[in-house]
Structure formats: C-alpha cells, structure tokens
Amino acid sequence: MILEIENINVHYGAIHALKDVSFHLAEGEIVSLIGANGAGKSTNLNTISGILHPTSGKITSFGEEITHAAPQTIVRKGIVQVPEGRKIFPSMSVWENLELGAYTQTNRAEINERMQAIFQRFPRLKERRNQPGGTLSGGEQQMLAIARGLMAKPRVLLLDEPSMGLAPLMVEQIFEIIREINQEGTSILLVEQNALMALSISDRGYVLDTGKIVLGGAADELLHNPMVIDAYLGGNNG
Amino acid sequence: MKKTYFQPIQIGFIFGAVNVFLVLIGFNAMVASLLAKALGEQVLTALPPFPYLAAFTILLGLWCGIAAARKSSRARIAGNVLAGWLSGLAAGSVTFVFCVGIGWLLSNKIDIRNYLTVLSFDFINGVLMGLPPLVGALANLGILAAAGAVGGLLYGFIQSSKVKQINQPILALTCSTTEKLKRLDHGRRRLAFQILGVAIAGAVVIFLPLNWGSYWNYVAGTVGLYVILGLGLNLIVGLSGQLVLGYIAFFAIGAYTMALLNSPLPYNLMWGFWPALVLGVIFAALAGLLLGLPLMRLRGDYLAIVTLGFGEIIRILLKSDVLTDFSGGPRGIQNISGPTLFGRPFNSDIDFMYLIAISVALAAFVYNRLQHSRPGRAWLSIREDETAARACGVNTTRYKLLALALGAAFAGLAGAIYASRNQFTGPEEHSLMASINVLSLIIVGGLGNIPGTILGAFALKGLPEILREFSNYRLLTFGALLVVMMLSRPEGLIPSKRPKYKTPQEADGRNAEEKNVS
Known part of the structure; x- marks a missing residue:
C-alpha cells in the first residue's frame, strides 16, 4: 500500500479536528477526499505531509511508518503536497519556484532534466520563467504550484483544492493535467469541494464530515449515492 | 491639450509650495551656506551671501523644470522647454505671492518671529536679495521661471543625446568599449x-584612509561597522524574513566579550584582541542559536515583540546593579585595549579603518556566497511562504536557526571591533534605538542586497555626520529624505532584483534563443 492511514486523531488545542480517520491509497490510484468546509480535508493532508502530527494513530507508506516524520523527510520519500490556495512564492520567479520544488534534490543535471520535462508539459510556464510567481494569473499559479510539486518527482501527490477560485474552463484544464500526471504513474490523493469534478476523475473516494469518514467506496458508486448527491452534488441535478 | 499646459503648472505649484515651506523653515539658508563652504567661502554670519541664496532658488527651479519636462515626456526640445518654463512660472508665482507677503511684513516692520522663528528681517531681506519687496518678489519669480525653462532644456538635451549618441565622442568611446x-x-x-x-x-580603501583625518576615519569606520550589522540583520530579516528587533543585543554580546577579556577592570584578563574577537563572534552566534530555539514557533508580530524584549533584557541586565561586579553596571567598561599586529600596536583610527574594511569585505563575501547557495534559496522560500517552503521539503527550523546564528555572528564581529576601537562599552550604547537604526538602514537601502546595505549605512550613519554642522536641520533633512525615499523608492534605494534564467538549450548556443522562440 503506497499510503495507509490508520485511526488517526488530530487536535488543534481543544478542537478535535480528525476523529479516528482511516483510509488508504494504492499505487496508481486517484483517491478523492470530499466534504464541506471545515470537515477536516486539509488537516488530513497536512497530517500526512508532516506539517501537523496526529495525537494518535498511524500513517505508513510502503510499510514504513511516517507518523511523526518531519516534512522534509516525507518529501524525500516521494510524498509531496501542493498546498491549498496556490501557495507559490510570489516574488520569486517561476524558475526559482520550480527549483525550490526540487529542493531535496542536489544533482544539477537531474534538476535540469526535470525542469525540461515541466517546461514541455507547461509551455506557459517556460514563457514566464523569469516573471515573479505572484504576477501570474490564477490558473497559471495553480499550474505552477502543481509543477513545483512535480519537481520533487513524487510517487504520491497530495493536491489540496486545486480548483479553488478558478474559472470553470480552467478547472477542467487543471483536472485534465491531474489525470495525465496520474496516467504517467503518480498516485494522487485529491482533496476537493468540487465533488462532482473530483469524483469524475477518481478511482475511489471518501466523504469526510466534521472530522469523520462517513462514506467510502468506488467513485462511480459515490456519484450515484443518494446521500452524496443530496449533500454535495446539488440535489436532483445529479 | 489640457495635459500640455495643466500638468507642468500643477507640478510648478507643488514646487512653489515646497519652496515656500523650505524658506519658512530656513532650509534655503542651510543649503546656501553649504554651497558657500563647498566653494571655499568663509561664512561668518548666520545668513550666507545673497548669490548663494539665489543659487538655492535656481537649483530648485532647475529641478522643477526637469521634473515637469519628464512628466510631460515630449519628443521635441521646444516642448520640454515649454513644460519647464510653465512649471517654473507656476512655482515662481506661488513664491511671488509669498515674497510680497513677507516683503509687506518687512516694510511695515511687523515682527512675527514669535510664530515663525526663522523670519527675521535680515532673513526676509536675504530672500528678497536685498531688493525692494516687489522687485525682490519679481526677481524670485523670474529666477524660478528661467531656471525651470533651463531645466526643461537640459532634460530635452539629455533625452535627445540618448537617442543619437554617436555624434558625441565621449559617448561613442563608451559605446565601442561596451561593444x-x-x-x-x-x-x-x-x-x-x-x-x-x-x-x-x-x-x-588603501589610499583614502591615509588622507582622511582621524575624524573622518572614525566616521567611515562607524559606517563600516553598520554595514556589517546591516548585512547580518539582512540575513535574518531580508533573506529569511524573520523580523528580529532586538538585534543590537548580539552586538552587545560581542562588545562585552571583547571588553571583559581585554580591560583592566573587572577581571584584568588581557587575552589580547584576536582571541577575544573570535570568542565574541562565537558567543554572539551561540546567543543567536539559544534565542532561536524558543522563537521557532513564532511568526510575524509575535516574533518581533519577543526579540524586542530580548534586546531590552540584555541591556537592562548589563545595566543592573546586581551584575555590576560582573559587567561594570551602568558605568560600562573602560580602557579596553586595542589590537596588536606582529608585536606592534595596531590601534590608530587609520589602523581600525583597515581592520573594519577587511571585516566588511569578509562579511560581504560570506553574505554573497550564502545568498547564492542552497541556504539562501531556502531562506528566500521561508520569507515568501513558510508553509509552502515546508511542503517543498525545506527544513525550515534548521534554516531559521542558521540565519539567526549567522546574523548574530556578524553583529558579534562588529560589536567586538567597536568596543576595542572606542576603548569603552556601556549598556546605553546598546539601546533599542540602535536596533531600530540598523533595521532602518537596511530598509532604506533596500532589503536583502549588499549594495543597498552599504548605501543605507552611508545614508543613515554617514550623512548625519556630514550634515553635523547643520545640526538644527539634521533630523528635518533626514526625515524629508526618508519621506521622499518612501514615495519614490518604496522598496529601498537599491531594490533587490531576481536573477534571470535561460533554459539549458538557450545557455548552450548563441542562436538557441531564436530557435526556442520560433
């Protein structure tokens, strides 16, 4: 199992943010975590990537425990988060943003090779390589954030709300990119509020509600589950 | 059409108002006597001779004309002259009204010095250049208008020479060199x-100190020490983005290490300058590390306040009666011995100037290498967005601590040299104001780069010394400078630039750039 989360509990002080959450991600899968605001989706990702630590429970990757590992260790293991809200480095150029994505890699040639691959996939970023990240459009910034994640050559990409604040056309583009990345062999854990979009590209999904996983299963099933349709897919539209 | 006339006139009115303000505070007299001194004239009275006062007006008019011509951005010289003249005229008319007003006061012998201290009769007479009120006011108007036109003309010439620079031999020469x-x-x-x-x-650096007097070497040395401090704080604030306010505490640690190891009282250890220098740097770095450990969880305002507290704690500890036996208390430590080199004393102001110059070079070198290597990149990412930096696998704790320790080491170096040079150090030298000075100088100069730090140190530590004779206006000039700077260069005098990159193929061949574009 590429990523396995077992009964984790996370607290922010007195607030119990995640309650006995368990799920897993198999090699080559796209798995979505969907849920409303404050359900604990981002907390979940931040816990996996080591920015937060659970009060109890266990996180393993390829059989190795990473529950209390530091973020940089987890990045080195190939589990890379693309943070929510396109947290790029606004006054650094696109190029420098990408280089930082490969911070754990010290081999110049390897970095250049990855950069080439990125520029091939995102020609837009190549054009804008010397522009400060903050001057890109919202969609380009999201591309940059994803590209920066790819620079670490991840085995698992943790995507936090990639559709946030983007125009519908851009959202489709981004999800297309996500699917491509997955087809090239990267497993993806996707956190989304846009449940329909997320489930439509996923293999499996989990529904998170006030810190608990209330539902899980194949994405197709979830798309037709009356409860999911009612709560997240806009009632009878689904 | 409206822009053609309206904008220069508007600029002129602003300059006119500024001129009136500067005259009201007597700034023109200060600049005039500075000019007179620069030209080698003895100024004995408070008021410099009329021509120099007029020179101030001319300079202001020129500036006004240039500003107006630049704003209007005309292609033809005549247009520039017109813009300059119009703005000069507008500035002149404001000044004219003002001059008529003060002229009226003068002719009716109404003394309002209770309210505006500068406006003595002599001074008004000076502004009117010794002429009758109305004539003097007209003269002011004429000077400003003419100077404005000349300013516009000058700007026009500069602009056109930029376009056809081949005509001019000097420019042609530089052109071929750049080729x-x-x-x-x-x-x-x-x-x-x-x-x-x-x-x-x-x-x-080698020749100038020999020709400077002891005083100017001292001033330049102080500037140098502040450059080192500025570079150190830049590592912490400019690169890693941690707003540390009590920075001078590390300077104090360096200074007191030097002092305690090299003065007759209280211990009479006399270890010599060089070991004390090294120890001062090490102790300061350790203090940075120790302070950093509890700071790691804090960001932004909280970090600033805690470090501010740290700086004050160090100062108050040094000052306290309890520690008088240990650190000299409020009286500080006197008679700190200077360095010796090859058995020779090495402690004149010139010697120290060389020592400081070498230290500055060393600090700048270390800073430069750090900035352009992995730690520098990591620091920048932390400054930009700490969460994202962690997501990229940057060990933020380690790099924040490293920045604090190295920045503190720079301050320790400066502090040790400072104490040894002054042969004295006391708690009041390490007050909050000093921390703020260092922070101001890096912000004024431009956060995060070496030339900016050097320029900032000159502007904040050198200029006040140069302006010392005009002590009344020192803070005023200084304040005005800061306001102007913040308006015109909000990112500091020399803002940091991001480097430009080429993709590997572009860097390979000469024509690759075109290939890639097509």
Missing part, C-alpha cells in the same frame, strides 16, 4: 567587471 565587452562571453565579462570593481574599491 568590445559584449564580445567577451558572459562569464568572463562578469569576472572582468568584478575584478575592476574590487580593484577600484581596494585602491579607495
């Missing part, structure tokens, strides 16, 4: 520039 330089490949050209820069700086 030659262009033929050298990029790396070698850069190296050539660097060698040239270092050679010039080296020559200046």
Whole structure:
C-alpha cells in the first residue's frame, strides 16, 4: 500500500479536528477526499505531509511508518503536497519556484532534466520563467504550484483544492493535467469541494464530515449515492 | 491639450509650495551656506551671501523644470522647454505671492518671529536679495521661471543625446568599449567587471584612509561597522524574513566579550584582541542559536515583540546593579585595549579603518556566497511562504536557526571591533534605538542586497555626520529624505532584483534563443 492511514486523531488545542480517520491509497490510484468546509480535508493532508502530527494513530507508506516524520523527510520519500490556495512564492520567479520544488534534490543535471520535462508539459510556464510567481494569473499559479510539486518527482501527490477560485474552463484544464500526471504513474490523493469534478476523475473516494469518514467506496458508486448527491452534488441535478 | 499646459503648472505649484515651506523653515539658508563652504567661502554670519541664496532658488527651479519636462515626456526640445518654463512660472508665482507677503511684513516692520522663528528681517531681506519687496518678489519669480525653462532644456538635451549618441565622442568611446565587452562571453565579462570593481574599491580603501583625518576615519569606520550589522540583520530579516528587533543585543554580546577579556577592570584578563574577537563572534552566534530555539514557533508580530524584549533584557541586565561586579553596571567598561599586529600596536583610527574594511569585505563575501547557495534559496522560500517552503521539503527550523546564528555572528564581529576601537562599552550604547537604526538602514537601502546595505549605512550613519554642522536641520533633512525615499523608492534605494534564467538549450548556443522562440 503506497499510503495507509490508520485511526488517526488530530487536535488543534481543544478542537478535535480528525476523529479516528482511516483510509488508504494504492499505487496508481486517484483517491478523492470530499466534504464541506471545515470537515477536516486539509488537516488530513497536512497530517500526512508532516506539517501537523496526529495525537494518535498511524500513517505508513510502503510499510514504513511516517507518523511523526518531519516534512522534509516525507518529501524525500516521494510524498509531496501542493498546498491549498496556490501557495507559490510570489516574488520569486517561476524558475526559482520550480527549483525550490526540487529542493531535496542536489544533482544539477537531474534538476535540469526535470525542469525540461515541466517546461514541455507547461509551455506557459517556460514563457514566464523569469516573471515573479505572484504576477501570474490564477490558473497559471495553480499550474505552477502543481509543477513545483512535480519537481520533487513524487510517487504520491497530495493536491489540496486545486480548483479553488478558478474559472470553470480552467478547472477542467487543471483536472485534465491531474489525470495525465496520474496516467504517467503518480498516485494522487485529491482533496476537493468540487465533488462532482473530483469524483469524475477518481478511482475511489471518501466523504469526510466534521472530522469523520462517513462514506467510502468506488467513485462511480459515490456519484450515484443518494446521500452524496443530496449533500454535495446539488440535489436532483445529479 | 489640457495635459500640455495643466500638468507642468500643477507640478510648478507643488514646487512653489515646497519652496515656500523650505524658506519658512530656513532650509534655503542651510543649503546656501553649504554651497558657500563647498566653494571655499568663509561664512561668518548666520545668513550666507545673497548669490548663494539665489543659487538655492535656481537649483530648485532647475529641478522643477526637469521634473515637469519628464512628466510631460515630449519628443521635441521646444516642448520640454515649454513644460519647464510653465512649471517654473507656476512655482515662481506661488513664491511671488509669498515674497510680497513677507516683503509687506518687512516694510511695515511687523515682527512675527514669535510664530515663525526663522523670519527675521535680515532673513526676509536675504530672500528678497536685498531688493525692494516687489522687485525682490519679481526677481524670485523670474529666477524660478528661467531656471525651470533651463531645466526643461537640459532634460530635452539629455533625452535627445540618448537617442543619437554617436555624434558625441565621449559617448561613442563608451559605446565601442561596451561593444568590445559584449564580445567577451558572459562569464568572463562578469569576472572582468568584478575584478575592476574590487580593484577600484581596494585602491579607495588603501589610499583614502591615509588622507582622511582621524575624524573622518572614525566616521567611515562607524559606517563600516553598520554595514556589517546591516548585512547580518539582512540575513535574518531580508533573506529569511524573520523580523528580529532586538538585534543590537548580539552586538552587545560581542562588545562585552571583547571588553571583559581585554580591560583592566573587572577581571584584568588581557587575552589580547584576536582571541577575544573570535570568542565574541562565537558567543554572539551561540546567543543567536539559544534565542532561536524558543522563537521557532513564532511568526510575524509575535516574533518581533519577543526579540524586542530580548534586546531590552540584555541591556537592562548589563545595566543592573546586581551584575555590576560582573559587567561594570551602568558605568560600562573602560580602557579596553586595542589590537596588536606582529608585536606592534595596531590601534590608530587609520589602523581600525583597515581592520573594519577587511571585516566588511569578509562579511560581504560570506553574505554573497550564502545568498547564492542552497541556504539562501531556502531562506528566500521561508520569507515568501513558510508553509509552502515546508511542503517543498525545506527544513525550515534548521534554516531559521542558521540565519539567526549567522546574523548574530556578524553583529558579534562588529560589536567586538567597536568596543576595542572606542576603548569603552556601556549598556546605553546598546539601546533599542540602535536596533531600530540598523533595521532602518537596511530598509532604506533596500532589503536583502549588499549594495543597498552599504548605501543605507552611508545614508543613515554617514550623512548625519556630514550634515553635523547643520545640526538644527539634521533630523528635518533626514526625515524629508526618508519621506521622499518612501514615495519614490518604496522598496529601498537599491531594490533587490531576481536573477534571470535561460533554459539549458538557450545557455548552450548563441542562436538557441531564436530557435526556442520560433
């Protein structure tokens, strides 16, 4: 199992943010975590990537425990988060943003090779390589954030709300990119509020509600589950 | 059409108002006597001779004309002259009204010095250049209008010479030199520039101190020490983005290490300058590390307040009666001995100037290497967005601590040299104001880069010394400078630039750039 989360509990002080959450991600899968605001989706990702630590429970990757590992260790293991809200480095150029994505890699040639691959996939970023990240459009910034994640050559990409604040056309583009990345062999854990979009590209999904996983299963099933349709897919539209 | 006339006039009115303000506070007299001194004239009275006062008006008019011509951005010289003249006229008319007003006061012998201290009769007479009120006011108007036109003309010339520079032999010469330089490949050209820069700086550093008097060496030395402090704080604030306010505490640690190890009281250890210097740097770095450990969880305002507290704690501890036996208390430590080199005392102001110059060079070198290596990149990412930096696998704790320790080491170095040079150190030298001075100088100069830090240190530590004779206006000039700077260069005098990158193929061949574009 590429990523396995077992009964984790996370607290922010007195607030119990995640309650006995368990799920897993198999090699080559796209798995979505969907849920409303404050359900604990981002907390979940931040816990996996080591920015937060659970009060109890266990996180393993390829059989190795990473529950209390530091973020940089987890990045080195190939589990890379693309943070929510396109947290790029606004006054650094696109190029420098990408280089930082490969911070754990010290081999110049390897970095250049990855950069080439990125520029091939995102020609837009190549054009804008010397522009400060903050001057890109919202969609380009999201591309940059994803590209920066790819620079670490991840085995698992943790995507936090990639559709946030983007125009519908851009959202489709981004999800297309996500699917491509997955087809090239990267497993993806996707956190989304846009449940329909997320489930439509996923293999499996989990529904998170006030810190608990209330539902899980194949994405197709979830798309037709009356409860999911009612709560997240806009009632009878689904 | 409206823009053609309206904008220069508007600028002129602003300059006119500024002129009136500057006259009301007597700034024109200050500049005039500075000019007179620069030209070698003895100024015995408070009021410099009329021509110099007029020179101030002319300079202001020129500036006004240039500003107006630049704003209007006309292609033809005549247009520039017109813009300059119009703005000068507008500034002049404001000044004219003002001059008529003060002229009326003068002719009716109404003394309002209770309210505006500067406006003595002599002074008004000076502003009117000794002429009758109405004539004097007209003269002011004429000078401003003429100077404005000349300013516009000057700007026009500069603009047009930029376009057809071939005509001018000097420009042609520089042109051919740059052509030659262009033929050298990029790396070698850069190296050539660097060698040239270092050679010039080296020559200046070697020869100038010998010709400066002891006072100017002292001033330049202080500037140098502040450059080191500025670079150190820049590592912490400019690169890693941690707003540390009590920075001078590390300076104090360096200074007191030097003092306690090298003064007759209280211990009479006399270890010598060099070991004390090294220890001062090490202790300061350790203090940075220790302070950093509890700070790691804090960001932004909280970090600023805690470090502010740290700075004050160090100062108050040094001052406290309890520690008088240990650190000299409020009286500080006197008679700190200076360095010796090859058995010879090495402690004149000139010697210290060389020592400081070497230290500045060392600090700048270390800073430069750090900035352009992995730690520098990591610091920048932390400054930009700490969460994202962690998501990229940057060990933020380690790099924040490293920045604090190294920045503190720079301050320790400066502090140790400072104490030894002054042969004294006391708690009040390490007050909050000093921390704020260092922070101001890096912000004024431009956060995060070496030239900015040097310029900032000159502007904040050197200029006040140069302006010392005009002590009344020192803070005023200084404040005005800061306001102007923040308006015109909000990112500091020399803002940091991000480097430009080429993709690997572009860097390979000469024509690759075109290939890639097509």
